[in-house]
Amino acid sequence: MTATQDVNRWLAEFGAALEGNDVETAVSLFADECYWRDLVSFTWNIKTMEGKAQIADMLTATLGHVQPGNWQLEGEANEAGGVTDGWICFETAVSRGRGHIRLIDGKCWTLLTTMTELKGHEEKKGPTRPMGVEHGVFKNRQSWLERRQQEEAELGYTTQPYCVIIGGGQGGIALGARLKRLGVPTLIIEKNPRPGDSWRNRYKSLCLHDPVWYDHLPYLPFPDHWPVFAPKDKIGDWLEMYTKVMELNYWGSTLCQQATYNEETQEWEVHVNRQGEELVLRPKQLVLATGMSGMPNVPSIPGADTFQGDIHHSSAHRDSVAYAGKKCVVLGSNNSAHDICAALYENDADVTMIQRSSTHIARSDTLMDLALGDLYSERALANGVDTNTADMIFASLPYRILHTFQIPVYEEMARRDAEFYEQLEKAGFMLDWGDDGSGLFMKYLRRGSGYYIDVGASQLIIDGSVKLRSGVNIDHIKEHSVVLTDGSELPADLIVLATGYGSMNGFAAKLISQEVADKVGKVWGLGSDTKKDPGPWEGEQRNMWKPTQQEALWFHGGNLHQSRHYSQFLSLQLKARQAGIPTPVYGLQEVHHLS
Amino acid sequence: MTATQDVNRWLAEFGAALEGNDVETAVSLFADECYWRDLVSFTWNIKTMEGKAQIADMLTATLGHVQPGNWQLEGEANEAGGVTDGWICFETAVSRGRGHIRLIDGKCWTLLTTMTELKGHEEKKGPTRPMGVEHGVFKNRQSWLERRQQEEAELGYTTQPYCVIIGGGQGGIALGARLKRLGVPTLIIEKNPRPGDSWRNRYKSLCLHDPVWYDHLPYLPFPDHWPVFAPKDKIGDWLEMYTKVMELNYWGSTLCQQATYNEETQEWEVHVNRQGEELVLRPKQLVLATGMSGMPNVPSIPGADTFQGDIHHSSAHRDSVAYAGKKCVVLGSNNSAHDICAALYENDADVTMIQRSSTHIARSDTLMDLALGDLYSERALANGVDTNTADMIFASLPYRILHTFQIPVYEEMARRDAEFYEQLEKAGFMLDWGDDGSGLFMKYLRRGSGYYIDVGASQLIIDGSVKLRSGVNIDHIKEHSVVLTDGSELPADLIVLATGYGSMNGFAAKLISQEVADKVGKVWGLGSDTKKDPGPWEGEQRNMWKPTQQEALWFHGGNLHQSRHYSQFLSLQLKARQAGIPTPVYGLQEVHHLS
Secondary structure: OOHHHHHHHHHHHHHHHHHOOOHHHHHHOEEEEEEEEEEOOOOOOEEEEEHHHHHHHHHHHHHHHHOOEEEEEEEEEEEEOOEEEEEEEEEOOOEEEEEEEEEEOOEEEEEEEEEEEEOOOOOOOHHHOOOOOOOOOOOOOOOHHHHHHHHHHHEOOOEOOOEEEEOOOHHHHHHHHHHHHOOOOEEEEOOOOOOOHHHHOOOOOOEOOOOHHHOOOOOOOOOOOOOOOOEHHHHHHHHHHHHHHOOOOEEOOEEEEEEEEEOOOOEEEEEEEEOOEEEEEOOOEEEEOOOOOOOEOOOOOOOHHHOOOEEEEHHHOOOOHHHOOOEEEEEOOOHHHHHHHHHHHHOOOEEEEEEOOOEEEEEHHHHHHHHHOOOOOHHHHHOOOOHHHHHHHHHOOOHHHHHHHHHHHHHHHHHHOHHHHHHHHHOOOOEOOOOOOOHHHHHHHHOOOOEEEEOOHHHHHHOOOOEEEEOOOEEEEEOOEEEEOOOOEEEOOEEEEOOOEOOHHHHHHHHOOHHHHHHHOOOOOOOOOEOOEOOOOOOOOOOEOOOOOOOOEEEOOOOHHHHHHHHHHHHHHHHHHHHOOOOOOOOOOOOOOOO | OOHHHHHHHHHHHHHHHHHOOOHHHHHHOEEEEEEEEEEOOOOOOEEEEEHHHHHHHHHHHHHHHHOOEEEEEEEEEEEEOOEEEEEEEEEOOOEEEEEEEEEEOOEEEEEEEEEEEEOOOOOOOHHHOOOOOOOOOOOOOOOHHHHHHHHHHHEOOOEOOOEEEEOOOHHHHHHHHHHHHOOOOEEEEOOOOOOOHHHHOOOOOOEOOOOHHHHOOOOOOOOOOOOOOOEHHHHHHHHHHHHHHOOOOEEOOEEEEEEEEEOOOOEEEEEEEEOOEEEEEOOOEEEEOOOOOOOEOOOOOOOHHHOOOEEEEHHHOOOOHHHOOOEEEEEOOOHHHHHHHHHHHHOOOEEEEEEOOOEEEEEHHHHHHHHHOOOOOHHHHHOOOOHHHHHHHHHOOOHHHHHHHHHHHHHHHHHHOHHHHHHHHHOOOOEOOOOOOOHHHHHHHHOOOOEEEEOOHHHHHHOOOOEEEEOOOEEEEEOOEEEEOOOOEEEOOEEEEOOOEOOHHHHHHHHOOHHHHHHHOOOOOOOOOEOOEOOOOOOOOOOEOOOOOOOOEEEOOOOHHHHHHHHHHHHHHHHHHHOOOOOOOOOOOOOOOOO
């Protein structure tokens, strides 16, 4: 039997079992170790069912209303190393979907099902794109510009958006674009004046650490001369352009002050200040897209108020030129800490990094080659793996076993760059590879921190150009120095607190209430029982892009990849609710941690 | 022999003949009726050789330095209706190229050769795209923003652009983008403040008359929800954002006052006023991209100075709202005249159109289906004909015989819309289909005028909602009326002169000198010996995108399709000159008409 026949046979049996409501037969088609990751299609949730029992439970709960059918293989299936895999498509009563399947010995090992569109609410594109002009004669016709200006004038004033997105970075913008195409009236609220400012406001030398193939926004990919690692101001300009041409309703210079959900009217009351004007918005849905870097984590250090130099969080660090010849202390050892140390050094400052705990370092070139190269690279493109395909392959790997794919990558990295790591350790730098050796990406998914993608600063640590104090913290601050926990003292004109960011949950507490923040619980992380990601295992990222314990409250964000891909699933959940399509949520997550 | 074998055999024989400098054998491979259209590769010109003698002459003059080789078929050839055709690629000593060939009975009927890139000067894209960040540590590193700001501050002041483009509409912008990717320092000069203003400033109801598939700019296609006929302000916003993200050096609110070529220094001296600041630019190359609509054609009508109402050229017509209840006379019967009549009618004005001479009318839906559908449409996309492929197919049809492909299209249009045309004639409208019945596109190529793409106004003429006076002109204007050449008088509060535009040659006269304008001669048209396009036959559009009789002076423009496709060939000609690659021009056109 060929790979294609194998998958076709499986899909036929699976489809028939589901059609016959025969959960037992359907489950019997899975291997003992099996995973079904569903992005919205079956569960109206983002959920991985692990093992036959969970799959049986999900099917029992959902089959009656989901009514899946029309399972088909797209193109040909492949076989490699005992695993047969293929792309599939299917339908439910209300939607169409795409997915991916892996079979071992004819049984399903991994299944991915994702919703691509709601029937009757398809995005207008290609053959269904709008005409742009209405041919014919219409008395007092409105032009496109007049309609657009009217929409801008009315939305939030005389008409209410169905959805308000708080935070107009890449997350809010990508989601806003999808909701625009789906016809969901949406307002994006951003504290900075212009789209892209959250990038422009960062330190001068910042470039994306992720490569271009990983970073596309929905619908409008970067042109093919776009740099591999886009400089911050360039990505800022792109986001501004994108917001304009996608016709997003975007309120810059607007502070969101308070939000309350009225259970009775099922409406949010969102108090905002738009350039001095106090307004109340009444959306049905509220999305917090303030990002992984929305809430600076500023440690309270004794004596900080007596410091006579400059002290600021890394998020407030701009240009390093002013610190030429100055003594600078950078607290922290992740991406921002390293980038800022290098920028200060490049501008002739005297720099000391204070490393409190071990850090994972991955050299950019090696990381791109080993960890991303098969999916997001020119090599991938040449192999037919475009960004959309890469997103789907990536989504098809269950989080429960993702680390097992990652560990060998980082073992190879350690081998390839052995001399580099040896030199770093010799310089006193405390290295780690994640609790289980699974490296950078798992750290990102589990805790969103704990690493530096080396683009040059590690060499400064190695050769002593940037001084390193590791295994210590700042104990207290004096007028012109910091005193470390080992009692030593460093003179300082500048202290940069590269101490990371708090949970989006903290923003919910600030904006809505501590009660709602506690009800919703921790945002981000998998429950991997590793550092900063306590168990129990939850199987998907907590609270991201899916229903939370607070009705009509959603969290959106992550890197450009996640903002692109998961905005698809969040936008379809919101559209379904706006369209009045029933969205029975299977397996709403329990809350195990407050923040 | 299969189609593929047929083309491969032909290419092998052709390649061998060229390699052996054997013009006679090479020419013997062509049919008696044959055309070779070369876009830059062989001729450093835009040139169609018609018949064996012209081909022999061109090869004799160019083979020695062009050194063509490596002729290959791309993919498979096809055979239909006795014609075998295929896509080809080839090289010359200094460039790579693509082309298209049609064989009949094993002999070449049409050959297209186009330059795609200069060896050693390839655009940096895909695998050769820039990194964006320089990994490593560099003292006093400049950020992308600082470099960009420095470039903007210096270009035109302390450093001189190699190329100045006058006119920042779609033509100047598309060419500017190509020159940017080729690394040719370029400044675009535009009188309006913002990119896109030349669209924004037109009458409110204007939408593109060409469909989206025909309108893409280079490198950054519209997203797939872009409307079929983009409203003017939307295309304006797109051009503005495109200019920004492509990092074009664009001076808005800048008037170009005078340009002189110094034969000795081989440099232009271009006097501009940039927002009040007088500056002299000294580029090596000057491109006039002021467009087909750059020089309004304003007839001098006796008594116009005594008119008490509003009188303006169609290019100055904005909003029609102000004319509700007013008596409006529109002189002209082409696109703008019809659009403005309809907009005035929609705003409750009393409108009369004065048709001086016959006009070709094509209904938009019919035109899209019959004339563009095979190349630029969703149907074309579904058949694998994307915009780039369509551009090449289009370019492969020699102008000498293009009308023979067009005539049947318009015969079918006349059949399909017979009732419509009958009604128009009954209403007194003077119709034509071009001198030889070849319709709209040939009119555009020959004279750039003489037609209306009907999007609704014709029905107003038919039912009398817009009054029509045809076969007359305005003889003179009185305080509150116009007097027509038949002696009749029409009361008027508004006169719109939809009287078209002058030649780009006129702009050269104004900017440079009448002497240079006369030396260069007429711009646009083919020499078809039809109305407004006097013979002799020239074979390509006069002076467009190719060397002119004035060293270092170029004309660029046309619709979005031409701005996109021909900017490729103009940019390569300019790049070659900047790079010091010899560019011996074959067959520089003679001047037959002054303007």
